[in-house]
Amino acid sequence: MTFFANPEILWFLALPVCLAFWEWVRKGQAIVLPIDHQRHKKGFFLSILVHTANMLPAMMMTTAILLLARPMTHTPPEVVRSVTNIQLVLDLSGSMNYPFGSQGANSDKPFLRIDAAMDAIEKFVDYREGDSVGLTVYGKPFVHWVPLTPDTSAIKYARPFMTGFMGSTRTLTALAAATDKLVERAEGDRMIILVTDGKFNSELDPERQVEELLTRFGDENVICYGVFISEGEVPELERVLCEQSGGGMFNIEDEMKPGSLDDLFARIDGMARTNMKLKEPMAVDNFKPFIFPTLIVLVLHLSALLGLRYTPW
Numbered sequence: 001m002t003f004f005a006n007p008e009i010l011w012f013l014a015l016p017v018c019l020a021f022w023e024w025v026r027k028g029q030a031i032v033l034p035i036d037h038q039r040h041k042k043g044f045f046l047s048i049l050v051h052t053a054n055m056l057p058a059m060m061m062t063t064a065i066l067l068l069a070r071p072m073t074h075t076p077p078e079v080v081r082s083v084t085n086i087q088l089v090l091d092l093s094g095s096m097n098y099p100f101g102s103q104g105a106n107s108d109k110p111f112l113r114i115d116a117a118m119d120a121i122e123k124f125v126d127y128r129e130g131d132s133v134g135l136t137v138y139g140k141p142f143v144h145w146v147p148l149t150p151d152t153s154a155i156k157y158a159r160p161f162m163t164g165f166m167g168s169t170r171t172l173t174a175l176a177a178a179t180d181k182l183v184e185r186a187e188g189d190r191m192i193i194l195v196t197d198g199k200f201n202s203e204l205d206p207e208r209q210v211e212e213l214l215t216r217f218g219d220e221n222v223i224c225y226g227v228f229i230s231e232g233e234v235p236e237l238e239r240v241l242c243e244q245s246g247g248g249m250f251n252i253e254d255e256m257k258p259g260s261l262d263d264l265f266a267r268i269d270g271m272a273r274t275n276m277k278l279k280e281p282m283a284v285d286n287f288k289p290f291i292f293p294t295l296i297v298l299v300l301h302l303s304a305l306l307g308l309r310y311t312p313w
Contacts, residue, residue: 002286005070012065016058023054053304056297063294073286083188084131085148087178088121088155091196091229092162093139093169098197100229113229117195118159120227120261124193125152127269132188134181137162138174144181169198171238172209175224179213183220193268194226194242199235210241217245225268226250227261 004010092114100116125133135146135155145161146154175192182190217224226242228234228251242249250264 002071002073002289004066005072005283007069009065009069013062016061016065019058019061020055023058024051050308053300053308056301056304059297060294060301063290063297066290067287067294071286071290072283074281075284077281083150084128084191085182085185085188086128086131086133086191086193087148087182088133088135089171089174089178089192089194089196090117090121090135090137090162091139091169091171091194091198092137093198095169095197096229113197114162116261117227117229118162120265121195122156122159123262124265124269125155127266128152132185134178136174136178136181138170138177140170142170142174142177144177148181148185169196171196171198172206172213175213175241176209176216179216179220179222182222190220190222191247192222192224194224194238196226196228196238197230199238206237210237213241214244223247227264227268228252229261 096114096117097112099110100113129152130150131152132148132150133146133152133155134144134148135158137143137145145158171194175194178192182192216222222245224242224245225247226234226238226249228238228249230251232251234249234251239249248268250267252261252264
């Protein structure tokens with residue numbers, strides 16, 4: 001459906017209508033010629049053709065007025081993917097330099113836990129194209145290494161700097177800092193993905209901090225998922241934190257093998273809900289239906305000037 005942004009200009013359409021009517025009724029200036037005293041055919045069809053040719057300037061004025069009124073239309077409504085803000089929280093404590101399973105211990109170039117984690121993270125961010133992803137790394141301190149950005153290649157470029165060099169594991173402190181970054185985004189869902197091989201026992205009063213974090217997750221609509229890179233059962237506090245936030249904590253159930261972390265991240269991707277929203281129609285310019293007819297009228301008018309017109313005197 002076409003509408004006009006400046007409908008008041010359409011009142012000027014009365015001008016080309018009047019000009020076109022005048023072209024059909026005007027007689028012009030009568031000049032007597034010798035041939036007027038001879039018998040002639042009436043030339044009914046030629047008269048219609050000439051009058052029509054004389055109307056072409058009025059038709060061009062009509063299209064010009066329509067263009068000045070700025071024709072517009074609405075784009076069709078679209079269902080678009082709602083952005084999810086994902087803050088990756090990666091443990092870089094010294095234990096992340098341990099070999100990842102037997103293949104890491106027995107190879108010439110050790111394959112470390114941090115290598116396995118970054119491999120899985122890089123594949124995961126490919127799944128989440130269109131989302132904003134940030135990276136927080138931590139040991140005793142924490143660093144927001146990559147800000148929330150839809151350019152997920154930034155995560156991959158950070159790979160050379162991801163080595164286990166920081167001290168003890170301060171996971172709860174890093175999770176609170178990651179929540180701070182997510183809260184800065186007013187729009188979109190909020191998700192934290194924790195990748196660690198440690199426990200919360202390095203924190204001061206971890207039970208109280210877990211309760212405080214859960215309260216904040218609920219207030220700020222943050223869901224936390226966790227990936228535990230270590231053999232054995234998931235520590236109780238980590239499991240409670242992730243599950244009660246609406247997410248879950250996953251560990252490698254069997255011996256650590258290549259691709260095992262990829263499977264865990266794929267499960268998280270499947271569980272993390274992708275919201276869809278209806279994009280409202282937008283008003284956009286709609287000149288296209290008017291441009292081609294205008295060009296046709298212009299070409300016809302220039303052609304008529306070559307001879308299909310009354311003599312100017």
